[in-house]
Amino acid sequence: MxxxxxxxxxxxxxxxxxxxxxxxxxxFSNRGKTLEDDLNETNSFYLAQGIAVVHKKxxxxxxxxxxxxxxxxxxxxxxxxxxxxxxxxxxxxxxxHLDFEAKETQNTTSFPLKNFHEHQIVHMMNVTxxxxxxxxxxxxxxxxxxxxxxxxxxxxxxxxxxxxxxxSITKEEVEAESKRIPLGFQPRIDYIKVIDSILSK
Amino acid sequence: MxxxxxxxxxxxxxxxxxxxxxxxxxxFSNRGKTLEDDLNETNSFYLAQGIAVVHKKxxxxxxxxxxxxxxxxxxxxxxxxxxxxxxxxxxxxxxxHLDFEAKETQNTTSFPLKNFHEHQIVHMMNVTxxxxxxxxxxxxxxxxxxxxxxxxxxxxxxxxxxxxxxxSITKEEVEAESKRIPLGFQPRIDYIKVIDSILSK
Numbered sequence: 001m002x003x004x005x006x007x008x009x010x011x012x013x014x015x016x017x018x019x020x021x022x023x024x025x026x027x028f029s030n031r032g033k034t035l036e037d038d039l040n041e042t043n044s045f046y047l048a049q050g051i052a053v054v055h056k057k058x059x060x061x062x063x064x065x066x067x068x069x070x071x072x073x074x075x076x077x078x079x080x081x082x083x084x085x086x087x088x089x090x091x092x093x094x095x096x097h098l099d100f101e102a103k104e105t106q107n108t109t110s111f112p113l114k115n116f117h118e119h120q121i122v123h124m125m126n127v128t129x130x131x132x133x134x135x136x137x138x139x140x141x142x143x144x145x146x147x148x149x150x151x152x153x154x155x156x157x158x159x160x161x162x163x164x165x166x167x168s169i170t171k172e173e174v175e176a177e178s179k180r181i182p183l184g185f186q187p188r189i190d191y192i193k194v195i196d197s198i199l200s201k
Numbered sequence: 202m203x204x205x206x207x208x209x210x211x212x213x214x215x216x217x218x219x220x221x222x223x224x225x226x227x228x229f230s231n232r233g234k235t236l237e238d239d240l241n242e243t244n245s246f247y248l249a250q251g252i253a254v255v256h257k258k259x260x261x262x263x264x265x266x267x268x269x270x271x272x273x274x275x276x277x278x279x280x281x282x283x284x285x286x287x288x289x290x291x292x293x294x295x296x297x298h299l300d301f302e303a304k305e306t307q308n309t310t311s312f313p314l315k316n317f318h319e320h321q322i323v324h325m326m327n328v329t330x331x332x333x334x335x336x337x338x339x340x341x342x343x344x345x346x347x348x349x350x351x352x353x354x355x356x357x358x359x360x361x362x363x364x365x366x367x368x369s370i371t372k373e374e375v376e377a378e379s380k381r382i383p384l385g386f387q388p389r390i391d392y393i394k395v396i397d398s399i400l401s402k
Contacts, residue, residue, distance in 0.1 A: 057259060091298075093331060
């Protein structure tokens with residue numbers, strides 16, 4: 001429901017109002033926010049509540065030129081994006097090492113495996129071998145469905161591709177081989193619930 | 202022992218020669234290399250040998266301006282260094298989450314606590330509460346002695362400072378309250394050995 005000022009202009013709540021009256025009635029559909037934003041909020045919530053300590057890693061940058069102006073902060077004048085050698089997120093939950101990558105697709109019928117780099121798959125395998133929990137959070141953006149697929153399943157589909165099979169995971173396979181993450185207001189993407197179900201197996 | 206060409210010029214081995222004939226005879230003193238270089242080499246060794254999966258996090262950067270030239274890579278034209286909110290290194294070892302900071306000092310009689318930021322201490326406390334192993338690797342650069350101090354001990358000395366006590370940990374206290382890390386050729390800084398002794402307690 002939209003509110004209007006007497007002059008007919010639509011009422012747009014200020015930031016401060018939004019924090020007091022969160023728009024829960026709008027549902028949890030949450031369109032427009034990126035998966036990264038939602039995961040950062042989720043991780044802040046987990047941290048504040050003492051539930052888990054998970055952080056996104058900074059984007060790796062190759063710095064070429066830095067200026068040091070007098071009386072002000074160093075300025076990077078030339079730098080390039082580097083390819084990450086690991087996953088984007090990691091941390092610790094009840095003594096367990098968590099390591100994951102988050103990806104979204106506009107595709108509605110499958111999740112393309114080109115979203116991953118070979119070295120990310122290798123990293124997740126190494127983490128799994130070392131006793132950590134490596135996984136992927138997949139968001140189908142159009143329907144805002146979010147799934148958590150554990151590494152052993154990703155490994156299976158990656159291997160299938162390497163052996164000449166399809167270059168994606170069908171939506172049906174995602175549904176069957178991963179767990180859907182419940183979306184909420186706080187935390188937005190409660191992936192720890194799914195980790196609990198993996199741990200209790 | 203230095204070799205000289207017939208013309209009297211000193212023989213300086215090329216990179217490729219160095220990798221074939223590592224200068225073990227020079228001892229492990231390893232001066233000139235930074236602690237970060239040595240830890241990166243150590244972590245590469247651990248990874249290659251399947252011993253542990255530990256990576257240094259990229260330096261956090263606030264990107265302000267990026268150019269996208271045609272037919273070449275994006276160039277960051279203006280960016281600033283941000284303060285890290287966590288420790289520099291983390292990973293997984295035999296199912297245990299490891300999280301640590303590495304610091305060196307030119308000081309010979311004590312380790313100044315100003316090497317840490319408050320939020321790094323808080324991060325290490327959060328990791329410890331969550332069942333991870335948080336610690337600090339301290340290098341006394343002049344004598345090339347390297348120690349591993351577990352978070353509970355750091356907490357004690359940090360608290361002492363906050364309560365008005367000294368702003369450093371004396372060398373004697375470091376010796377008494379942490380474990381010296383054996384230095385070697387490969388891995389250079391075998392901190393996992395110390396982790397093993399912490400875990401076996």
